[in-house]
Every structure is written in structure tokens, then in C-alpha cells.
Amino acid sequence: MSKVLVVGGGHAGANTAFALRKDGFEGEITIISDESYLPYHRPPLSKDFLKQNIAIEKLSFKSADFYKEQKININLNTRIDAIDLESNLVKTNDASFEFNYLVFATGASPRLLQMENADSKNLFYLRQISDVLSLHKQITAAKEIILIGGGYIGLEVASAMIELGLKVTILEAEERILKRVTSPEVSKFYNDFHSNKGVEVICNAKVNNLNAENQMIHSVSLESGESLAADIVLVGIGAIPNTQLADSMGIECSNGIRTDQYCRTSIPNILAVGDCASSFNALFNQEFRLESVPNALAQSKVASSSIIGNELFNNELPWFWSDQYDLKLQMAGLSSGYDECHIIGDINSAEFIACYGKDGHLIAVDSVNQSKQFMLFKKALGNGFQLEMSLIKDKNFQPESIFSGSN
Ligand SMILES: Cc1cc2nc3c(=O)[nH]c(=O)nc-3n(C[C@H](O)[C@H](O)[C@H](O)COP(=O)(O)OP(=O)(O)OC[C@H]3O[C@@H](n4cnc5c(N)ncnc54)[C@H](O)[C@@H]3O)c2cc1C
Incomplete structure (x- = not known):
């Protein structure tokens, strides 16, 4: 057998x-x-x-x-x-x-922060149920959390912590959050949204020191000289x-x-x-x-x-989702190397799709609260359709027309 x-x-x-x-x-x-x-x-x-x-x-x-x-x-x-x-x-x-x-x-596995006091009892990573159970034990008594890393994990945790009533600071080493995965337009949207919810987002933030006593971090110092108080530190700097x-x-x-x-x-x-x-x-x-x-x-x-012994092979279109507050972000395709970004919808009302083009054709989309339209783009990209950016940029363009052919 x-x-x-x-x-x-x-x-x-x-x-x-x-x-x-x-x-x-x-x-x-x-x-x-x-x-x-x-x-x-x-x-x-x-x-x-x-x-x-x-x-x-x-x-x-x-x-x-x-x-x-x-x-x-x-x-x-x-x-x-x-x-x-x-x-x-x-x-x-x-x-x-x-x-x-x-x-x-x-x-x-989570990329570990290589720094003195990174083994403190109130520093967490997020990968397994056991991580969350340990975190739960400290959240109830905590007032301030510092999130090192402004990627998906950092942003989703920020959204959860704001809902739980904590003071939240995100420290992002790059000049913008989500830099590795999306465009400046979408990064700015998320930065503004989190800031409006009360999150302090600090970009270009290089962590210098985790200041701890009795294996408990009480503050985080930045290269800029700034020092921020923390009851909990959560690190989300990739896997x-x-x-x-x-x-x-x-x-x-x-x-x-x-x-x-x-x-x-x-x-x-x-x-x-x-x-x-x-x-x-x-x-x-x-x-x-x-x-x-x-x-x-x-x-x-x-x-x-x-x-x-069957012949199925890997030809899946990469796609991903992230939920923060009442925002559903859905991404499809690979946007790296895009040479134009066109926004369909209204970025200020948090209902939009960022369309990424390369050499005149659509290669990827990032959708916020536009699930139905997202599914159409995802299907088109997954089927290898060559959607022209000129068509998408036309003010009369309706994503529904991709499959009905009415455009
Ligand atoms: C907090 C969090 C939120 C996420 N949110 C989203 C989301 O919203 N949308 C999305 O699409 N993706 C999300 N992801 C990513 C998604 O969960 C992963 O892509 C997915 O879990 C990958 O599945 P996997 O089986 O490859 O790896 P895992 O789910 O990591 O499973 C691997 C398992 O193997 C075990 N293992 C490793 N080595 C050994 C060994 N030598 N012996 C025995 N066991 C071993 C590990 O402990 C683990 O249990 C999220 C991930 C995390 C951590």
C-alpha cells in the first residue's frame, strides 16, 4: 500500500x-x-x-x-x-x-528581531494559536502597544488593538507602510485610514533599542532619538x-x-x-x-x-486578502514592475480598485470594498486575458463589461 x-x-x-x-x-x-x-x-x-x-x-x-x-x-x-x-x-x-x-x-516562521531584549516576555510574534493565547494574557492589562513592521500583520493587529481600545503605534522602517506589496497610492490610503482611527504611524522608523527591566520592555528607542512607551511590543517584519x-x-x-x-x-x-x-x-x-x-x-x-498520477499543474493566479476595520482588501496578480496605476472608483470613500498596468496591459489589481468587481478582474487575469489599460482608463469603463463584452 x-x-x-x-x-x-x-x-x-x-x-x-x-x-x-x-x-x-x-x-x-x-x-x-x-x-x-x-x-x-x-x-x-x-x-x-x-x-x-x-x-x-x-x-x-x-x-x-x-x-x-x-x-x-x-x-x-x-x-x-x-x-x-x-x-x-x-x-x-x-x-x-x-x-x-x-x-x-x-x-x-516569523523573521526574528535580532536585538538586545528581543527575548522579553512582552515581545510577541504572530504565527500560531499559542502566540495569540500568550498575547491575550497581557492584552487585558495593556494600554499601549507598539507594532514593529507596517505590513499586513502589523496593520491587521493595529486594527484589532484599536477596536480593543489600546493606544497603537506602528513603526515602519521603510518610507511607507505596505511598501513591499503595493503602490504608494494604496499605502497612503491605508496610512491615512489608520491615522484617522487613531493609530500613530511612524515611517522611516529605525528601532535602536528595546528598553527593558526584568525582561519586560517599557519603551522603544528610535535612531531619531525618540523614545516611545509600550506595555506590549509585537513584531511583524516578515516570514x-x-x-x-x-x-x-x-x-x-x-x-x-x-x-x-x-x-x-x-x-x-x-x-x-x-x-x-x-x-x-x-x-x-x-x-x-x-x-x-x-x-x-x-x-x-x-x-x-x-x-x-494526474496532470494538474500550478497555474493559479496569486491572490490574497486582508481585513482591517471594515475594509476588505483583495489583491490579485503580481504588480511588481508595473509602469502605471489607475484608480477606478473613489479612494476617499474607501471603495476603489487600483489597476496596475505594464506595457499597456493590466497585470494586477488591489481592491478595497469592491469584492464583486474584484472577482471579475481576478477571473480575467486568471484566464490570461490581455486587458488593455486604455480600455480600463476610459471613463465609461465598467468591470462588468469584461465578460459581457459590452464595452
Ligand atoms: C496571523 C496571520 C494572518 C494571516 N492572514 C492571511 C489572510 O488574511 N489571507 C491569506 O491569504 N493569508 C493569510 N495568512 C497567510 C496564511 O495563513 C499562510 O499563507 C498559510 O497558513 C500557509 O499555509 P502552510 O500550510 O504553507 O503553512 P503553515 O500554515 O505555517 O503550516 C505549517 C505547519 O508546519 C509545522 N511545521 C514546520 N516544520 C515542521 C517540522 N519539522 N515538523 C513538524 N511540523 C512542522 C508548523 O508548525 C505549522 O504548523 C496569514 C498568516 C498569519 C500568520
Whole structure:
């Protein structure tokens, strides 16, 4: 009987197991996870779960019974640190697992702040349920929080903390928030929106010192000489793919475990999916790594297909969402290298779509509170439509016309 071993029980790992059963795989499936919870939805960790608006049980994808029914073995609190490729065997302290196929779904880990006092008890990262549970213990008594990093995590936490009544400061090292992922127009929109909600956003903020006593940070000093008081510091400065294990086995890695469009690594019976993988995407004819739920879900289907011998391949349009206050940001496509940005709608009323063009064609969109229109653009980009920017910039352009052809 064929055996699939999945290392990592996050979105990509669990969904690979689900997809295998859906695709009719009858062999043995084992998921190994170093966390103590059944596979769960990670996005609420910086949103509703952080605000304590949903119970922990609601985070799980499936109940324990579901795994039993589907005959998916799941080993929690189990970390894999070595894999023997000669014998296709994985050994932990108290068990060993054989495999015919191994799927790396090890995700990514927060980039750590390398600085004195970064190990203080009131400094947090946000990746796992356990991080949020520790944070909850301190939030109730806290009045001021400093968020280091103005990316999605920082901004979503800022929104949650404002709703909880804390004084919030975001320290962003670059000249604008969200610089890595969006245009100056959209960054400015988010900066203004957060500022209007009461967040102090400081850009070009280089953290110099975390000032602590008894392992508790009380203030953060900047290179500018400014010092800001804090009860809690949360660091969201990006994530690093968990490739150590794959690397140690001689599997090709470069900002992620490298795979072809079938999610296969440089070793044929070993696959990689999700945040840990740098995969070839046939729609873009290039390899890249993404950190998003849709990417993890799409790749889990591809990996399952590769294992059972079908021909599905990775041609998913990258897309992502972020919820802050009552703003739904949805992004599709890859905007890097764009040479024009055209806004449809009214940026001041928080209902707009930023359209990014390159060489006269649409390559990506960022949508705020325009979900219906966003879906049309996403579908068009995903189908490889060559939408002309001149058409989009026409004042009579209606996104609905993309598929009705009425423009
Ligand atoms: C706070 C937060 C909010 C987010 N919000 C959004 C959002 O709004 N929209 C969106 O699209 N995406 C969002 N994301 C990103 C999204 O959650 C990730 O892209 C997705 O979880 C990736 O799934 P994964 O399975 O690849 O990795 P993960 O979900 O990180 O799962 C990897 C698992 O493998 C385990 N593991 C690693 N190494 C080992 C080992 N050696 N042995 C055993 N287990 C191991 C890890 O502990 C982890 O449990 C968010 C992420 C975070 C952290």
C-alpha cells in the first residue's frame, strides 16, 4: 500500500491530505505537526481570534472524527528533524514513519528581531494559536502597544488593538507602510485610514533599542532619538520559509523549497506545498514563493494530483486578502514592475480598485470594498486575458463589461 507522509499540518499540509482522499487515494496518509492543535485557519489569528470574537474550536478545519473517518493519521506535538532518504523513513523520539511520497508543508516562521531584549516576555510574534493565547494574557492589562513592521500583520493587529481600545503605534522602517506589496497610492490610503482611527504611524522608523527591566520592555528607542512607551511590543517584519529540513537532505532550496509546476522537488517522490515552497507557476512562466491561503490550497490540489498520477499543474493566479476595520482588501496578480496605476472608483470613500498596468496591459489589481468587481478582474487575469489599460482608463469603463463584452 502506498504511503504519503505530510510534514506540517497547516493549510497546505492538511488540504493535501483532504485532496488525496477526494481524488480517490486509498493508501496510508499521515500528517505530522509540531503544533498541539488540529489543523486550523491561520488568518483569524490577526483578526477575529485576536479580538476574542471567535472560540478556539471554530478555528479547526475539521473535527478529530473527520480525520478518523477519512483514515488520515494525524500526529500532533511531533517535530521532524531528520529524514533518512536511503530507507524512506522518518524517525521521531517515539515513533517511525515509512513513506513512498513525502510532502513538505512546513510553512514559514516569523523573521526574528535580532536585538538586545528581543527575548522579553512582552515581545510577541504572530504565527500560531499559542502566540495569540500568550498575547491575550497581557492584552487585558495593556494600554499601549507598539507594532514593529507596517505590513499586513502589523496593520491587521493595529486594527484589532484599536477596536480593543489600546493606544497603537506602528513603526515602519521603510518610507511607507505596505511598501513591499503595493503602490504608494494604496499605502497612503491605508496610512491615512489608520491615522484617522487613531493609530500613530511612524515611517522611516529605525528601532535602536528595546528598553527593558526584568525582561519586560517599557519603551522603544528610535535612531531619531525618540523614545516611545509600550506595555506590549509585537513584531511583524516578515516570514522565512522553513526549508532547513529539506536543505539538510540536499533538496534544492532558494527562498523556499524549489519545485516544478507539479509541486515536485529535485527528488521525484518528495513534494513541497504552501509557504515553504518556491514553485514554478505556468501562468507566469516563472518560479516564485507566495504566502497566502489560496496559494496553499491550490498547491495542495496539485500535489495530490501528482501523487495519484494526474496532470494538474500550478497555474493559479496569486491572490490574497486582508481585513482591517471594515475594509476588505483583495489583491490579485503580481504588480511588481508595473509602469502605471489607475484608480477606478473613489479612494476617499474607501471603495476603489487600483489597476496596475505594464506595457499597456493590466497585470494586477488591489481592491478595497469592491469584492464583486474584484472577482471579475481576478477571473480575467486568471484566464490570461490581455486587458488593455486604455480600455480600463476610459471613463465609461465598467468591470462588468469584461465578460459581457459590452464595452
Ligand atoms: C496571523 C496571520 C494572518 C494571516 N492572514 C492571511 C489572510 O488574511 N489571507 C491569506 O491569504 N493569508 C493569510 N495568512 C497567510 C496564511 O495563513 C499562510 O499563507 C498559510 O497558513 C500557509 O499555509 P502552510 O500550510 O504553507 O503553512 P503553515 O500554515 O505555517 O503550516 C505549517 C505547519 O508546519 C509545522 N511545521 C514546520 N516544520 C515542521 C517540522 N519539522 N515538523 C513538524 N511540523 C512542522 C508548523 O508548525 C505549522 O504548523 C496569514 C498568516 C498569519 C500568520
